[in-house]
Amino acid sequence: MMASKLVQLQGKATQASKVAAEYGSSYYKQLLEKNRHYIQEPPTVERCNLLSKQLFYTRLASIPERYESLWKEVDSAKQLWKNRQELRVEDAGIAVLFGLECFAWFCADSLLSER
Template sequence: MASQLNQLRAKAMEVSSFVVKNSGTYYKQLLEKNKKYIQEPPTVETCRLLSKQLFYTRLASIPGRKESLRKEVDHVKQMLSKHRQELKVEDVGIAALLGLECFAWFCAGEIIGRGFTITGYHV
């Protein structure tokens, strides 16, 4: 057990020294490769402006997304009304699993939003 711990410690030191030696080079390469995405001047004010632009652009895109969702729902309703007799059990099962997955993600988001508590009370 002690020898495995020493091996693990040695490996961790080796990885740590590799990261320290190569992180600066990697950082410079990453910035150079993605230079077209960097807004000049790179200041806090520029970041705030970009953040506001992103927020309001996404806010402005909500009506378009809402209309797309409405079209998709209408299409599904039409398919169900026209081809109800042709539906297979597998298709209904897949749709049910998709709905269940969406509900599970909603529940997980709610739990995360409450600080990883089930009831919402912090102990």
């Protein structure tokens, strides 16, 4: 049983590698040509390191603005909670989306801190 699964897997891997060999090069070239405007010249490891540092520090610099935005949303949610008797379905949907966004940020932060 296990041997037949292994043979099937090997067959599929062989088939996948043939397709990749046949179409991979043209797909790669087409992808690069289509997105040429994103490519930084010269495309070197040093350039990639520079861009990586720029991205990191740009995101770091944006934290105060994002932090302020977060507290505005929290204050808005507090206002909704205070007036929950007058809450409409649309407002409840927004509150749920806000909760999901907070949860997503928590998950992203947890994933990033594991690195």
